[in-house]
Amino acid sequence: MFIKRQLAIIVMMSMGFLALSGYFLNFPTLREFTDKDAPQWYMIIAGFAAFLGCVNLLQLHIQKVTKKQENWQYSIFTLLGFLVMIVFGFIYKNVDAPWGAHLKDDGSAFYWMYNFVYLPLGSTMFALLAFFVASASYRAFRMRNFEATLLLISGVLLMLGRVPVGAIIPWWVVLFMYISFIFAIIASKIKDKRIFFISFLSTNIIGLVLGTQLKWNITAPLFLSIPSIQEWIMAVPATAGSRAIMIGIALGVLAQSFRIITGRERSILGD
Amino acid sequence: MNELKQYFYFLIIPLIVIAIYFLNPADIFVNGNELSFVSILISCFMIEYFIQKSKNGEDIYLRPIPAMKAMEEAVGRATEMGSSVLYVPGISGLDEIDTISGVIILGHVAGMTAEYESDLHVPCCVPIVMEAARESCKEAYLKKGRPDLYNDRMVHYVTDDQFAYAAGVNGIMLREKPAAIFYQGKFYAESLILAETGNSVGAIQVAGTGSSSQIPFFVTACDYVLIGEEFYAASAYLSGSPEMIGSIKGQDYVKLLCMLFIGVVFLFSIFNYFEIFTFDMMTLFNINITN
Numbered sequence: 001m002f003i004k005r006q007l008a009i010i011v012m013m014s015m016g017f018l019a020l021s022g023y024f025l026n027f028p029t030l031r032e033f034t035d036k037d038a039p040q041w042y043m044i045i046a047g048f049a050a051f052l053g054c055v056n057l058l059q060l061h062i063q064k065v066t067k068k069q070e071n072w073q074y075s076i077f078t079l080l081g082f083l084v085m086i087v088f089g090f091i092y093k094n095v096d097a098p099w100g101a102h103l104k105d106d107g108s109a110f111y112w113m114y115n116f117v118y119l120p121l122g123s124t125m126f127a128l129l130a131f132f133v134a135s136a137s138y139r140a141f142r143m144r145n146f147e148a149t150l151l152l153i154s155g156v157l158l159m160l161g162r163v164p165v166g167a168i169i170p171w172w173v174v175l176f177m178y179i180s181f182i183f184a185i186i187a188s189k190i191k192d193k194r195i196f197f198i199s200f201l202s203t204n205i206i207g208l209v210l211g212t213q214l215k216w217n218i219t220a221p222l223f224l225s226i227p228s229i230q231e232w233i234m235a236v237p238a239t240a241g242s243r244a245i246m247i248g249i250a251l252g253v254l255a256q257s258f259r260i261i262t263g264r265e266r267s268i269l270g271d
Numbered sequence: 272m273n274e275l276k277q278y279f280y281f282l283i284i285p286l287i288v289i290a291i292y293f294l295n296p297a298d299i300f301v302n303g304n305e306l307s308f309v310s311i312l313i314s315c316f317m318i319e320y321f322i323q324k325s326k327n328g329e330d331i332y333l334r335p336i337p338a339m340k341a342m343e344e345a346v347g348r349a350t351e352m353g354s355s356v357l358y359v360p361g362i363s364g365l366d367e368i369d370t371i372s373g374v375i376i377l378g379h380v381a382g383m384t385a386e387y388e389s390d391l392h393v394p395c396c397v398p399i400v401m402e403a404a405r406e407s408c409k410e411a412y413l414k415k416g417r418p419d420l421y422n423d424r425m426v427h428y429v430t431d432d433q434f435a436y437a438a439g440v441n442g443i444m445l446r447e448k449p450a451a452i453f454y455q456g457k458f459y460a461e462s463l464i465l466a467e468t469g470n471s472v473g474a475i476q477v478a479g480t481g482s483s484s485q486i487p488f489f490v491t492a493c494d495y496v497l498i499g500e501e502f503y504a505a506s507a508y509l510s511g512s513p514e515m516i517g518s519i520k521g522q523d524y525v526k527l528l529c530m531l532f533i534g535v536v537f538l539f540s541i542f543n544y545f546e547i548f549t550f551d552m553m554t555l556f557n558i559n560i561t562n
Contacts, residue, residue: 020311023301023304023307024292024300024301024304024307024308025299025300025301026298026299026300026301027299039366042364042365042366045399046364046397046398046399049397049398049399049401049402050398050431051398052398052401052402052428053395053397053398053401053428053431054398054428056398056401056427056428057427057428057429057430060424060427070446071446074442074446118432121434121435121438122432122433122434122435125434125435125437125438125461125464126434126460128464129460129463129464132463132464132467133463135467136463136466136467136488136491136492137491139491139492140491242483244499245483245486245498245499246483247526247529248498248499248500248501248526249481249483249499249500249502249503251314251500251522251525251526251529252481252499252500252501252502252503252504252522253368253481253503254311254314254315254318254522254525255314255318255500255503255504255507255518255519255521255522255525256368256371256372256503256506257368258314258315258318258319258518259507259515259518260371262319264322264514264515264518265375265506265507265515267374267375267378267379267407267506267510268371268374268375268403268407269406
């Protein structure tokens with residue numbers, strides 16, 4: 001019980017304090033311990049755990065196949081993949097290179113399996129992300145409320161600003177977008193559709209005339225250029241939002257670390 | 272007397288420590304880390320102060336966080352539907368604080384599944400996380416008086432590879448159709464693959480991560496998300512112990528302090544810009560910022 005509870009807490013607390021003091025105290029030995037030795041210890045422990053993971057994987061899937069549990073057929077593929085890679089890694093290498101070095105040899109069976117089976121499968125999964133992004137964007141960009149509409153508008157502006165076609169969109173199109181957006185907001189306030197249409201049309205005409213007079217067709221102001229709007233969205237509101245989240249995360253990490261180092265948070269040890 | 276003690280512990284001691292650090296006798300402290308040291312020290316003492324206050328019986332209000340309330344609802348829903356609960360602890364090792372937080376929250380979720388007698392499934396990407404998760408679940412089932420419901424197979428290893436893990440977990444989702452899915456830990460590009468698949472099977476999804484770049488994906492695809500510090504506060508919130516709740520209040524006061532500093536820096540920047548006075552605050556902390 002002492003090893004599982006008190007000793008574990010003592011190790012957790014002392015390692016936490018050591019790691020923290022290594023950053024502030026000017027003792028090279030301590031610094032070396034926190035920067036090099038401690039991560040190596042972690043790697044050694046993780047190495048032992050990797051063995052446990054493999055045993056667990058085999059146990060689980062062999063049990064599934066032997067007991068013919070639900071969907072046991074999939075387990076055959078897992079076991080086959082596991083065995084084939086073990087054979088190509090430890091038993092059969094197909095090249096004259098020494099054991100170990102054969103893993104990086106072009107002609108080895110292991111290298112072939114890695115390059116032509118494992119990597120393409122990983123890339124396929126990664127490529128699926130594009131479709132998931134599309135479906136998630138569709139859901140996020142539906143105009144359900146004001147926030148979703150803002151998201152949709154900024155999303156469209158960002159997409160346009162990041163592609164070459166965004167740079168050739170003339171100033172009057174952007175002006176038309178601005179005016180349309182403002183009128184979309186005030187649309188519910190104007191009951192008479194005729195007045196609404198006339199004011200919308202006249203505002204656009206006034207904007208066009210004013211822009212031509214101010215020679216915006218030669219040098220358009222930044223707020224009428226899609227790439228500049230995109231840059232502003234990324235540099236100001238997006239950065240402000242992400243920084244707020246980052247500060248919150250940093251404070252959360254600090255408080256959580258404090259709870260762990262002072263031994264108050266012991267659930268990680270199963271307490 | 273008590274107040275004097277408090278002043279000594281939470282004001283005099285930190286000031287003395289800061290003074291020693293700045294004096295740096297016999298060069299025992301690293302130069303250039305003054306700002307980090309002062310901020311960590313002030314934050315820690317502030318958190319400790321509120322922990323002590325909370326321990327002494329002061330009532331602390333915590334605003335209700337929908338995602339945390341939804342956790343129990345999600346487990347309850349899974350029980351009603353007769354489906355399992357899937358818990359994904361992320362793809363990083365225990366050297367990441369996010370994974371540690373994920374495993375801590377797992378303990379609370381396992382307690383709920385033990386109480387509601389619903390099935391729990393925890394596929395792990397890192398073997399060492401699997402071991403910690405097992406211990407956490409085992410203990411939670413024991414605490415709830417249902418060790419009979421626990422079995423080692425509920426927490427199992429899938430693979431170390433990021434996308435192979437995503438494929439494995441997606442397979443579990445599509446085959447088992449869990450009614451509740453929790454994503455709590457460190458996630459990278461696989462977050463959207465997992466969350467969208469979970470969404471397609473109609474599960475109620477509760478996510479929490481410290482990866483700021485993955486939060487938007489979870490917000491889009493999940494029903495509830497623990498954003499930023501909420502994720503780290505979740506375990507304290509769920510435990511309900513006054514000590515832990517006090518630390519959340521302390522954390523909030525540190526945040527207030529940060530906001531004040533942002534305001535001060537903003538004012539100084541304006542003064543510098545108009546050349547009213549040109550004082551570089553960073554010189555206070557021996558930090559040189561070069562453009």
